[in-house]
Amino acid sequence: MYHWLREYRRKKILAEPFPPEWRAILAAEVKHYSFLNAEEKHHLEQLLQVFVGEKKFIGCNGLEIVDEIRVVIAADACMLILGLPHDLYRRLATILVYPSTVVVPPPKAGVFTQSPLLERPAIPIAGQAFLNGPVILVWDEVKKESRHPERGHNVVYHEFAHYLDMLDGRADGTPELHSREQYRQWAEVFTAEFLALRRQLKAGEKTFFDPYGATNEAEFFAVATELFFDQPVKMQETHQALYAVMAAFYQQDTAERERRRRKDSHGG
Numbered sequence: 001m002y003h004w005l006r007e008y009r010r011k012k013i014l015a016e017p018f019p020p021e022w023r024a025i026l027a028a029e030v031k032h033y034s035f036l037n038a039e040e041k042h043h044l045e046q047l048l049q050v051f052v053g054e055k056k057f058i059g060c061n062g063l064e065i066v067d068e069i070r071v072v073i074a075a076d077a078c079m080l081i082l083g084l085p086h087d088l089y090r091r092l093a094t095i096l097v098y099p100s101t102v103v104v105p106p107p108k109a110g111v112f113t114q115s116p117l118l119e120r121p122a123i124p125i126a127g128q129a130f131l132n133g134p135v136i137l138v139w140d141e142v143k144k145e146s147r148h149p150e151r152g153h154n155v156v157y158h159e160f161a162h163y164l165d166m167l168d169g170r171a172d173g174t175p176e177l178h179s180r181e182q183y184r185q186w187a188e189v190f191t192a193e194f195l196a197l198r199r200q201l202k203a204g205e206k207t208f209f210d211p212y213g214a215t216n217e218a219e220f221f222a223v224a225t226e227l228f229f230d231q232p233v234k235m236q237e238t239h240q241a242l243y244a245v246m247a248a249f250y251q252q253d254t255a256e257r258e259r260r261r262r263k264d265s266h267g268g
């Protein structure tokens, strides 16, 4: 309803020049930023500027929110929507940032959980996403993973993949796709890959995907997203069909980007 107001505010945000000190943070802390070409860098900076301008970052357990935290989290989150409509994160208002691993308290016993067998222990997490609530992140994980994509883990990619997945109202490992044919391919490819991962784990084999991806379809999509951005060439080589449907969804060819970077760094 207040679309025009949002647009007006965004124009104001984007009229400000991109702070050079933010660019220095990106260069030092966000490895993937250095893989982008000039046009992609510019686009990411604009998405990031709007993201930082519109979202509220709240430091928890005594963490003070500084530009480094805002810029690194926003950059990783916006990397996912570099090829998508920039409005996908518009309903997200708040990001809670903890200094280190959070322990989620066990759920309170209610009518349905009176049996001690049903009570779950406290779970340590690195992040969590809610469609109508905050995204929760742990800063020491974010910082480490953002610098080292070769390790194949990025909690910001993971949680924002959940967020994109939930936009259609269901956390089921299928975000809103662009066509019927895409839904068909998605179901076919993801089902095959998910079941293959479960089989491999059962057989005790080493897997490309983190075993956590075998938890359910939503976790599989989040884990696959981490690898789509962090180890795209390997993913394309070993899981070609999955890479293709993910590239069609994200509208990014991350493997091509990685190959270009390798060539550039070899060619001097």
Ligand SMILES: [Zn+2]
Pocket: 158, 162, 218, 219, 222
């Ligand atoms: Zn998850």
